[in-house]
Amino acid sequence: MSTIAEVRDLRVEIGGRVLVDGVSLAARAGRITAVIGPSGSGKTTTGLALLGEHPRGARVEGLVRTRPGAVGYVPQHPAAVLNPARRVGALLGDIAALGAGCRRERRQRVHEALRLARIPDPEQVLRRFPHQLSGGQQQRVVLAQALLHGASAIVADEPTTGQDTHTKAGIVAELAALAGRGMAVVLLSHDLTVVRELADEAVVMRAGRIVDRGPVDAVLDAPAPAATPRIPRTRRPAGPVRLEVEALTARHRTARGRVDVLHGVGISVAAGECLALVGPSGSGKTTLGRCLAGLHADYRGGILLDGARLPNSLRARGRAELAAVQYVFQDARAAFDEHRPVLDQVARTAVRLRGAAPAAAREEAVGALAELGLSSGTAARRPGSLSGGELQRAALARALLARPRLLVCDEITSGLDPVNRDAVLDLLAGVRERTGLALVFITHDLVSAAALADRTVVLDGGRVTPPAAARATAGC
Template identity: 85%
Template sequence: MSTVAEVRDLRVEIGGRALVDGVSLAARAGRITALIGPSGSGKTTTGLALLGEYPPGARVEGLVRTRPGAVGYVPQHPAAVLNPARRVGALLGDIAALAGGGRRERLRRVHEALRLARLPDPEQVLRRFPHQLSGGQQQRVVLAQALLLGASAIVADEPTTGQDAHTKAGIVAELAALAARGMAVVLLSHDLDVVRELADEVVVMRGGRIVDRGPADAVLDAPSPQASPRIPRARRPTGTVRMEVEALTASHRTARGAVDVLHDVGISVAAGECLALVGPSGSGKTTLGRCLAGLHAEHRGRILLDGAPLPNSLRARSRAQLAAVQYVFQDARAAFDEHRPVLDQVARTAVRLRGADPAAAREEAAEALTGLGLSPSTAARRPGALSGGELQRAALARALLARPRLLVCDEITSGLDPTTRGAVLELLAELRERTELALVFITHDLAAAAALADRTAVLDAGRIASPAEEGVSAGC
C-alpha cells in the first residue's frame, strides 16, 4: 500500500513543553488509521503534522513527508475554516472553480460533494452563511470542501462530533467509501464505537506519546485505553420555573429574505432542573439555545427568566441579565481570543459581569479550571496551545464564573474523552443540586442526556416534535 504522508520520530515543542514526542505515523492509501486517547494527548497535533502544519511558535524535530495539497483536513471545530462573511455556495463554488469547467459543471461538483457528505437540502444550505448552520451541518460542509479539493488523504478530527445518529451513520459510511476508493483516512476520535467499525489500525496516544497500536479488535478489546465515564443519575427537580419560552418563532436572513427556522416553540425549565434538547442536526436546537442567551435577536415570542421577560438582543440586556444566562458553545476554540492567555479570559467574566476584584477573579478562575482538570501551567497558555477538549472545559469554567441562574450547554461533551466527559457531567449535576442552576443541555449524546436530564424535548424541523418528558428517545 502506498504511503500518502508520514511522520517519523516527530517531536513538536512549544515553550519547552512537548505536545508530541517520538511519534511515527503513516497515512496509507485505502486504509483507515484511528488515533485515540484523552483530550490533550497530541492527536490533533499529530494529524496536522501530516499536512505539514504546526501551532505558531512550535519547534519541530523529526521527519515529515507530505506533498502540498495531498492531505485534506476536517477539523473538530468547523467554523474555524469557514469564512463567516460568505455564503456556503460561494465558498464551495470557489473551490470547485479550481478544477476549471463552466458554471453548470462547477455546480454539479458542489452538489455531488454535498451528497457524498450526507448534507440534505443542499439548495437551502448553499444560500446560508456558516453561522446560520448547526454544528453538524458545518462539519459536513467542511467535509464537502475536502472532497472538492480532491486530496488523496483525509485527516478527520472528531468528524462525528455533534452529529445525530442518522448523520453519524452517514459520515461513517462516507469515510468507509473514501477508503474503498483508495483514499487514506486518519481518524481522530473519542467515539470508540465508530473507531471499532471503521479502523484498520488503532494508535493510542497519551501525554504526547504512542502507548499502544495494532488492529482495532486487538487494541479495543484489551484493557480499555480510556476509562469508562462516571455519569450521575438524574433527579426530579423541586424548584420553581426558572426559564419559560412562549410561542417562540425565530428566523435567519438569506438572499431571498427571512426564513423561519423555529416555529411556535414552547419549553420551560425549573430551578435545579436539566432539560435535554435533542433532535437531528439542523433541527433548530442551537438557534433555540442562542435565542435564550440573546445571541440570536431575530425572533418573536417571549423568553421569561424567573417570570421577567428578557430582551431579544444581547446588547439590550443588563449586566445582571447577561450574567444570569450563560452559553457554552460547541465550538469552544472560536469562542476564545487567540492572543490572550486562557486564565485571563476566564477571569475576565467575573470582573466584567460580577464586578469582582481582578486578583480575586484570577484565583477563582484558577480554582475553577483546576477543578475541571486544567493545570495552572495549561491555563496560563494561549488557546492555540490547548486541545479542543481542554478548551471546552475552559469555556465551561468561564461561563460558571458568571454564577448564572441558567446555563445553556451546546454539545459540550461531544469532543471529550470518556473520563473527562464523566467528570464534566458530575460537575453539572453537583452544581444544579447545590446552587439550583437550571440547565438546557443541547446534545446528540443520548447516554449523557438520559443520565443527566430530568426531562427531554425533541426538536424536528424547528418544531417541538414531542413534549418534554422523562427519558430520551433512542431515535434522536
C-alpha cells in the same frame, strides 16, 4: 499500498510543553487509521502534522512527508474554517476557479464534489450561508472543499462528535466510501463504536506518545484498567420556575427571505433542574439555546427569567441579565481570543459581569479551573496550546464564574473522553444542587443526558415533539 503522507519520530514542543513525542504515523491509500486517546493526548497535533501544519511558535523535530493539497482536513467544528460572510456556492466556486475549464466545467466539479460528500439537495445548500447549515451539513461542505482541492487523503477530527444517530451513520458511510475509492482516511475520535465499525487500524495515544497500535479489534478488545463506576446522584426537588419560553417562533434570513426554524416552542425549567434538549441535527436546538442567551434576536414570543421578560438581543441586556444567562458553545476554540492567556479570559468574566477585583477574580478562576482538571500552568497558556477538550472545560469555568441563574450548554461533552466527560457532568450536578442553577443541556449524547437531566424535550423540525412521539425518537 501507497503512502500519501507520513510523520516519523515527530516531536512537537511549544513553550516548554511537549505536545507529541516520538510519534510515527502514515496515511495510506484505501485505509482508515483511527487515532484514539483522551483529550490533550496529541491526536489533533499529529493529524495536522500530516498536512504539514503545526501550532504557531512550535519547535518541530522528525520527518514530515506530505505535499501541498494532498491531505484535506475536516475539523471537529467545521464552521471555524468556513467564511461566514459568503454563501456556500461562492466558497466552493472560488476553489473550483483555481482549476482550468469554463464556468460550466467548474460548476460540474462543484456538483461532483457535493455528490461525493453526499450532500442532499445541493442547490439549496449552495444558496445558504454556513451558519444556516447544521453541523453535519457544514462537515460535508468542508469535505467537498478538500475534494475540490484534489486531496487524496482526509484527516477527520471527531467527525461524528455532537451528531445525531442518523447524521453519524451518514458520516460513517461517507468516510467508508472515500476509502473505497482509494483515499486515505485518518480518523481522530473518542467514539469507539464508530472506530470499531469503520477503521482498519487503531493507534492509541496518551500524553503525546503512542502506547498501542494494531488491528482495530485487537486494540479495542485489549484489557483496560477498570473505570471508576459513576455513583448515581440523588436528585433534589426542583424549585420555582426559573425559565419560561412562551410560543417562541424564530427565523433565519436566507437568500429567499426569512424562514421559520422554530415554531411556537414552549418549555420551562425550574431552579435547580436540568432539561436535556435533544433531537436530530437541524431541528432547532442550537437556535433555541442562542435565543435564550440573546445571541439570536429574530424571534417572536417571550423568554422570561424568574418572571421577568428578557430582551431579545444581547446588546439590549444589562450587566445583571448578561451574568444571569450564560452560554457555553460547542466550538470552544472559537470562543477564546487566541492572543490572550486562557486564565486571563476566564478571570475577566468575574471582573466584567460581577465587578470582582482582578486579584480575587484570578484566584477564583484558578480554583474553578482546577476543579475541572486544568492546572494554573496549563491555563496560563494561550488557547492554541490547549486541546479542544481542555478549552471546553475552560469555557465552562468561565461561564460559571459569572454565577449565572441559567446555564445553556451546547454539546459541551461531545468532544471529551469518558473520564473528562464524567468530571464535567459531576461538576454541573454539584453546582446546580448547591446553587439552584437552572440548566438547559443541548446534546446528542443520551448517556450524558440520562446521567444529568431531570427531564428531556425532543425537538424535531423546529417543534417540540409530543411525549409519545418523543419516546419513539429518543435514539436521535
